[in-house]
Structure formats: C-alpha cells, structure tokens
Amino acid sequence: MVAHNKGYLRVICFDLAMSISVKVRLLPTRKETKTLKLENGATVEDAIRALNLFPDAWIAVRGDVPLASDEPLRDNDEIKLISVVSGG
Numbered sequence: 216m217v218a219h220n221k222g223y224l225r226v227i228c229f230d231l232a233m234s235i236s237v238k239v240r241l242l243p244t245r246k247e248t249k250t251l252k253l254e255n256g257a258t259v260e261d262a263i264r265a266l267n268l269f270p271d272a273w274i275a276v277r278g279d280v281p282l283a284s285d286e287p288l289r290d291n292d293e294i295k296l297i298s299v300v301s302g303g
Contacts, residue, residue, distance in 0.1 A: 235290040237262055242297045253288065260284040263296065272299050 235255055239262060240248045251265050259275040259282050273296045275282040282294065 235288060235292070237288050237291075238293045239266065240293070240295045241266075242295055244298055255290075257288050258284065259286045259288065259294070262288060262294070266296075268296070273297065274299060 233255055234252050235257060237251045237253055237257075238248060239251060249266065251262055253261055253265060260270045263270045263273055263275070263284075270284055275284070275286070276295045276297060277292065288294070
C-alpha cells in the first residue's frame with residue numbers, strides 16, 4: 216500500500232499483484248514443466264525452494280541469460296532450471 220498526500224485529498228494505492236505466475240522447466244533429467252504461484256517480489260531462489268530443490272544444485276536461465284539466485288522474477292516469466300552435474 217502506498218499513500219500519497221495531494222493537498223487535502225489523500226490517495227491510497229494498493230499493489231493488486233499479490234502473487235505472480237512463473238513457468239519453470241526442469242532440465243535435463245526431469246524434462247517437466249511446472250507453473251508456480253509465488254509472492255510478488257519472489258526471486259529465483261524462492262522458485263527453486265518452492266519446488267523443494269536445493270538452490271546450489273540448479274542454474275536458472277531466462278531465454279539464454281543465466282540468472283543469479285537473488286534475481287527477482289516477473290509475472291508470466293518462463294525460466295529453465297538446469298541441474299548442475301559434477302564429478303571427478
């Protein structure tokens with residue numbers, strides 16, 4: 216909620232977007248797509264945790280651009296989560 220004083224008239228604006236919808240594609244092992252409802256302002260890490268996954272085990276990508284775990288997500292975002300594979 217944001218309040219603005221305009222002379223004697225007080226205008227109050229509410230943020231109507233209380234949640235966002237994000238489509239997440241899990242690659243390469245699961246090859247499934249899930250749609251998440253997250254709070255407005257949710258980050259990549261929030262989305263990964265909502266799927267009960269470990270954030271350190273996944274790389275998020277929007278289009279062809281890797282995303283930081285603290286990157287805010289937008290309504291109707293489509294991201295890919297690519298599992299990290301390591302070994303020796």
